[in-house]
Amino acid sequence: MKRANANRNTIDMNMLGVFRYSKRALELVWATSSQLTIGLAVLTLIAGVLPAAMAYVGQLIVDAVVAAMDSYQTTGTIDYFPALYYVMIEAFIVLIMSGSQRGLAALQAILRELLGQRVNMTILEKAQSLSLAQFEDSEFYDKLVRARRKASSRPLALVNKTFALLQNGISLISFAVLLWQFSPWALVLLVLGALPAFIAEAKFSGDAFLLARWRSPEFRQQNYLETLLAREDNIKEVRLYQLSKRFLGRYRDIFLKLFRENKRLIVRRETWGFALGIIGTLVFYSAYGWIVTSTVIGAITLGQMTMYLLLFKQGQGAVASSLTSISGMYEDNLYLSNLYEYLEQPTLASQIGQTVGPQPGDGIRFEQVSFSYPGNPAPSLNNVDLHIRPGTSLAIVGENGSGKTTLIKLLTRLYQPTHGRILLDGLDLKDWDEQALLTRIGVIFQDFVRYQFIVGENIGAGDETRFHDEDGWHQAAELGKATDFIGDLSDGYHTQLGRWFKGGQELSGGQWQKIALARAFMREKADILVLDEPTSAMDAAAEAEIFAHFQEHTQSKMAILISHRFSTVRLANEIIVMEHGEIKERGTHEQLLEQAGQYAHLFALQAKGYQ
Ligand code: ADP
Numbered sequence: 001m002k003r004a005n006a007n008r009n010t011i012d013m014n015m016l017g018v019f020r021y022s023k024r025a026l027e028l029v030w031a032t033s034s035q036l037t038i039g040l041a042v043l044t045l046i047a048g049v050l051p052a053a054m055a056y057v058g059q060l061i062v063d064a065v066v067a068a069m070d071s072y073q074t075t076g077t078i079d080y081f082p083a084l085y086y087v088m089i090e091a092f093i094v095l096i097m098s099g100s101q102r103g104l105a106a107l108q109a110i111l112r113e114l115l116g117q118r119v120n121m122t123i124l125e126k127a128q129s130l131s132l133a134q135f136e137d138s139e140f141y142d143k144l145v146r147a148r149r150k151a152s153s154r155p156l157a158l159v160n161k162t163f164a165l166l167q168n169g170i171s172l173i174s175f176a177v178l179l180w181q182f183s184p185w186a187l188v189l190l191v192l193g194a195l196p197a198f199i200a201e202a203k204f205s206g207d208a209f210l211l212a213r214w215r216s217p218e219f220r221q222q223n224y225l226e227t228l229l230a231r232e233d234n235i236k237e238v239r240l241y242q243l244s245k246r247f248l249g250r251y252r253d254i255f256l257k258l259f260r261e262n263k264r265l266i267v268r269r270e271t272w273g274f275a276l277g278i279i280g281t282l283v284f285y286s287a288y289g290w291i292v293t294s295t296v297i298g299a300i301t302l303g304q305m306t307m308y309l310l311l312f313k314q315g316q317g318a319v320a321s322s323l324t325s326i327s328g329m330y331e332d333n334l335y336l337s338n339l340y341e342y343l344e345q346p347t348l349a350s351q352i353g354q355t356v357g358p359q360p361g362d363g364i365r366f367e368q369v370s371f372s373y374p375g376n377p378a379p380s381l382n383n384v385d386l387h388i389r390p391g392t393s394l395a396i397v398g399e400n401g402s403g404k405t406t407l408i409k410l411l412t413r414l415y416q417p418t419h420g421r422i423l424l425d426g427l428d429l430k431d432w433d434e435q436a437l438l439t440r441i442g443v444i445f446q447d448f449v450r451y452q453f454i455v456g457e458n459i460g461a462g463d464e465t466r467f468h469d470e471d472g473w474h475q476a477a478e479l480g481k482a483t484d485f486i487g488d489l490s491d492g493y494h495t496q497l498g499r500w501f502k503g504g505q506e507l508s509g510g511q512w513q514k515i516a517l518a519r520a521f522m523r524e525k526a527d528i529l530v531l532d533e534p535t536s537a538m539d540a541a542a543e544a545e546i547f548a549h550f551q552e553h554t555q556s557k558m559a560i561l562i563s564h565r566f567s568t569v570r571l572a573n574e575i576i577v578m579e580h581g582e583i584k585e586r587g588t589h590e591q592l593l594e595q596a597g598q599y600a601h602l603f604a605l606q607a608k609g610y611q
Contacts, residue, residue: 021336025158048170055310061086063303129347142216147342158332161325168322175315193283196276198323204269355436357425363389368420382581393559395569398578442526444534448516452498462522480518509537527557
């Protein structure tokens with residue numbers, strides 16, 4: 001019983017769904033270009049009335065021919081004029097019709113370009129206002145993928161179909177006016193003949209949509225396998241570990257699974273389409289017979305017969321294509337529902353807040369901060385208390401998974417603490433104005449971005465306002481100790497990096513890290529600098545040298561370093577040791593050695609390794 005109700009509900013929703021997004025799609029198209037939309041509407045109207053006009057002129061031609069033949073038999077004179085006159089009119093109508101169809105095609109193609117760009121921009125802009133947690137949520141990610149995949153062409157498709165429906169509707173009304181004179185029953189036949197095919201069409205397009213929707217995770221897997229098998233950063237390892245065959249196999253298995261369902265749907269759709277089409281054909285030929293007998297008994301003229309047959313044939317076509325339009329609209333609507341579902345994701349509350357704190361110079365304070373990731377009940381941080389003053393550096397050590405990066409993510413407000421609060425200059429991070437907060441922070445993550453741009457832009461990215469400031473690039477590169485190898489590159493600061501684009505040069509891991517360091521130095525206004533293992537690809541001596549140099553140039557700032565190397569860590573003013581999201585030990589290098597705890601143990605282990 002429950003199930004039946006649920007089914008009824010979805011059916012009701014589906015029926016409503018046909019027009020649910022038409023208005024919004026139309027608004028979108030209108031906003032993209034009102035002129036083109038008006039053009040589309042006008043041409044649609046013209047293309048709608050012309051078929052009936054043609055059928056009517058067809059009747060006039062045949063009747064004029066019959067009249068001319070009659071008059072030749074009775075009077076012996078031939079009068080070509082009326083028939084040829086109508087032929088000329090028909091030719092003229094055909095010209096206008098083909099003109100308006102070309103015009104429609106052109107307008108639609110232009111609108112499609114504009115609209116695709118507009119929708120893609122909207123999707124990407126929206127992505128900028130979402131929280132990081134949303135990106136890490138695979139269900140949300142599915143929504144994004146689905147919205148991006150088809151939705152850029154769908155709004156116009158929906159509007160085109162709405163207009164096509166309108167055009168067919170106009171044609172049908174004009175046909176109906178003419179057919180009515182023959183018999184109102186003819187109209188009823190026309191509609192009944194096409195109805196079964198429509199119902200099948202509507203059902204199958206609904207099935208096709210659901211199938212596509214369910215498959216989003218599989219599509220993602222396929223995309224991922226493609227990047228493993230065909231992208232330079234992965235192919236190296238995949239080849240050497242001889243994984244290609246296995247991955248190709250997985251790719252094929254996913255395809256086969258999807259293909260089987262797809263094939264079934266295609267076969268069912270076409271079989272039913274054919275079977276129900278037979279009904280339409282039978283109805284049409286019964287009407288044909290009816291019109292022919294009416295002509296034989298003299299109830300209508302030969303010209304009328306030609307017109308009615310044409311009307312009937314075209315009318316049936318128009319009904320069928322309006323119904324297909326409706327079922328297609330239903331499919332477009334479902335796709336659009338994806339787009340709007342994505343666009344209506346709640347965004348972060350707009351971060352308008354204060355630009356200075358009540359205690360400037362207080363630095364950063366963590367007060368009893370705990371945090372759990374969404375969907376991961378185990379806390380990744382637990383009751384963390386911490387105070388970092390300007391002019392000091394803090395090093396964080398701890399095993400993988402102990403919560404080091406999570407601490408940084410909270411500090412940079414990518415996530416909000418589940419409990420407790422984080423203050424900067426005495427003001428809770430969440431009360432800071434976003435702009436003011438972000439300009440104060442410079443972070444190099446472990447997985448910093450290797451922009452496939454030129455060297456200079458890779459450095460300039462550190463300060464958006466000085467993206468193209470060449471002098472700035474040079475100074476920052478100097479501080480990041482990147483000048484030596486940049487000088488060796490073919491175009492210096494204008495060398496394209498990475499392999500994605502033509503002429504790009506790939507750098508070594510250590511060189512990329514120097515670029516990232518230079519990027520951090522570019523962020524002059526930032527007084528909180530965070531290095532999350534950015535020097536791991538360098539040797540221990542180089543790392544220690546870079547950090548010492550880093551401290552020297554960031555004297556009044558707060559520097560936070562995550563590293564596994566004690567040769568670097570020991571340089572920091574304060575060191576904390578993290579374990580299972582908690583701070584286990586804290587102090588200077590000497591103090592921690594004295595405590596003879598975890599830190600001292602790990603330090604001894606590493607020192608041994610170097611002996
Ligand atoms: P570290 O940087 O010290 O290696 P992290 O801060 O990255 O450790 O991770 C701390 C804990 O949080 C780990 O147990 C990890 O499983 C969990 N974690 C990290 N990132 C996420 C995430 N995006 N979603 C869920 N859990 C996460």
